[in-house]
Amino acid sequence: MAIIKTENLTYVYGEGTPFRKVAVDSVNLEIEEGEFVGVIGHTGSGKSTLIQHLNGLLKPTDGKVFIDGEQLWEDKKRLRDIRFKVGLVFQYPEYQLFEETVYKDIAFGPKNMGLSEDEIDRRIRETARMVGIREELFDKSPFELSGGQKRRVAIAGVMAMEPKVLILDEPASGLDPKGRDKILGQIREYHKEKKNTVLLVSHSMEDVAKHAGRILVMNKSKLYMYDTPVNVFAKADELSNMGLSVPQITRVFKRLSAMGVNVGEEVYTVYFAKDLTMKLLSNK
Amino acid sequence: MNSFLKAENLKFSYINNIEEPPVRTEVLKGVSLDIKKGEFVALLGHNGSGKSTLAKCFNAINIADEGKVYSCGFDASLEENLLPIRQRVGMVFQNPDNQIVATIVEEDVAFALENMGVEPSEIRRRVDEALKTVGMYEYKDHAPHKLSGGQKQRVAIAGILAMKPQVVLLDEPTAMLDPSGRAEVLKTIKMLKEEMGVTIVLITHYMEEAAQADRIVVIDSGNVVMDDVPKKVFAQVERMKELGLDVPQVTELVHHLRQQGVDLPCDIITEDECVKALYELLK
Structure with a gap:
């Protein structure tokens, strides 16, 4: 069953003013439970507006949103419970840390859910381990941590609510390559262990290619496509026209193919490119 | 004068x-570096390595505790040199929204010139020229907050160009941009270097961008640990990963293939070079 479903979802900013803008235009989408979805789109394409609908931060101007089979906004009293199912990590989440200690900060979400102390404690220890925050840091002020650590604490705070859907808006932005690989690797481990659904918003085609099982492309407020990386990156020219791109390695193999080398398959990660090249060499 | 930005045991x-008592954290531990006029240098290092701190020493936002910094020939430790340095060494930061001050694009570009007391007719001329240079002239009457990230960064660059800088320092100018925004900003940077002879220091976490520089300087825990042309730096794949950095995808692919015994040169860092080498192999 689809964990996320939208029907004709439309959102208009500034209705009735000269600044009226349709930010999300008639989006029909179905995301199956357990997917790892990369969300890409140019600046202003509507991807942030779209994800804010998925846990009820925005109310659709038109159309419907279903989470886990239940329609958002149908019964306002249910909204709070549905929101616990969809965890949203904003860009630069470290700016939202506020508690006295790391432990209390991660505890904030689970506490609001009314869980028992034991259960809260279990979740804090589990998520801290997953994001690589050592227990020695629990009593420290979050503001004493490094930038990368702060960000991982903030992500742990949302993970600890064990949402069925975890949405992260550019979790690696501003991090160095090692920090980026670490955080994305941890999110992938979390996804593997919990078998939940993850939506990863990113401007890095390389990161999306490496981690996502499916890719959602927004373009000018519309859903352009929702498909596998192979099918999405096959549309290199279209992506480039909409302000996106394909990974460098994909461009290399497309050019080889245009030069007459029989590449045979769509290439979008370095490891695949290596294996494919070795195969082509041994077939020669 | 040959050396344009110079740090001596900084x-x-x-x-x-x-x-x-107050806590002291030493970020730069004796950096010596010499950047020549017209050079395009990429400054790399993991978060917290000291690269932004170093860049800020070159336009006298940070003043060295020990050692010397010279920017365009001026000693950055002397108070009377602050203004001349800042008029010559411009800086662009990561977040475009933090550096735009006016409500109209052309007013934003004129901001520094007005503060410098430049003649109005000269301001007009320089603002138009700067906006044309970065390709944003047709947006001069627009509100900056309605522009895309890449366009905002180009407006920020225009604001610096209008001051006729000799050096532009860019601290992760593309970190928050989408792929086409990144490409726009990089194209603008290369044009500044090639057509106007501006000296460029670019801090970035995108290795494909660093591959386009004349020279790469890697900072690690407050020291310069690598300083060479991109081909030589990226050839050391393992070393770069140890330093928390990366190499372009094409370099990584070639590295893996070489480990499997495939005969390829170790200094492939651009898409063109990779396509050519693989074509020779597979045709």
Whole structure:
């Protein structure tokens, strides 16, 4: 069953003013439970507006949103419970840390859910381990941590609510390559262990290619496509026209193919490119 | 004069006065570096390595505790040199929204010139020229907050160009941009270097961008640990990964293939070079 479903979802900013803008235009989408979805789109394409609908931060101007089979906004009293199912990590989440200690900060979400102390404690220890925050840091002020650590604490705070859907808006932005690989690797481990659904918003085609099982492309407020990386990156020219791109390695193999080398398959990660090249060499 | 930005045994610490006693963190531990006029240098290092701190020493936002910094020939430790340095060495930061001050694009570009007391007719001329240079002239009457990230960064660059800088320091100018925004900004940077002879220092976490520089300087825990042309730096794949950095995808692919015994040169860092080498192999 689809964990996320939208029907004709439309959102208009500034209705009735000269600044009226349709930010999300008639989006029909179905995301199956357990997917790892990369969300890409140019600046202003509507991807942030779209994800804010998925846990009820925005109310659709038109159309419907279903989470886990239940329609958002149908019964306002249910909204709070549905929101616990969809965890949203904003860009630069470290700016939202506020508690006295790391432990209390991660505890904030689970506490609001009314869980028992034991259960809260279990979740804090589990998520801290997953994001690589050592227990020695629990009593420290979050503001004493490094930038990368702060960000991982903030992500742990949302993970600890064990949402069925975890949405992260550019979790690696501003991090160095090692920090980026670490955080994305941890999110992938979390996804593997919990078998939940993850939506990863990113401007890095390389990161999306490496981690996502499916890719959602927004373009000018519309859903352009929702498909596998192979099918999405096959549309290199279209992506480039909409302000996106394909990974460098994909461009290399497309050019080889245009030069007459029989590449045979769509290439979008370095490891695949290596294996494919070795195969082509041994077939020669 | 040949050396344009120069650091000699530069040491710099941040002091946290909130703690009692104050806590001193040494960020730069004796950096010596010489950047020539017209050079395009990419400055790499993991988060917290000291690269931004170093860049800020070159336009006298940070003043060295020990050692010397010279920017365009001026000693950055002398108070009377602050203004001349800042008029010559412009800086662009990561977040475009933090550096736009006016409500109309052309007013934003004129901001520094007005503060410098430049003649109005000269301001007009320089603002138009700067906006044309970065390809944003047709947006001069627009509100900056309605522009895309890449367009905002180009407006920020225009604001610096209008001051006729000799050096532009860019601290992760593309970190928050989408792929086409990144490409726009990089194209603008290369044009500044090639057509106007501006000296460029670019801090970035995108290795494909660094591959386009004349020279790469890698900072690690407050010291310069690598300083060479991109081909030589990226050839050391394992070393770059140890330093928390990366190499372009094409370099990584070639590295893996070489490990499997495939005969390829070790200094492939651009898409063109990779396509050519693989074509020779597979045709």
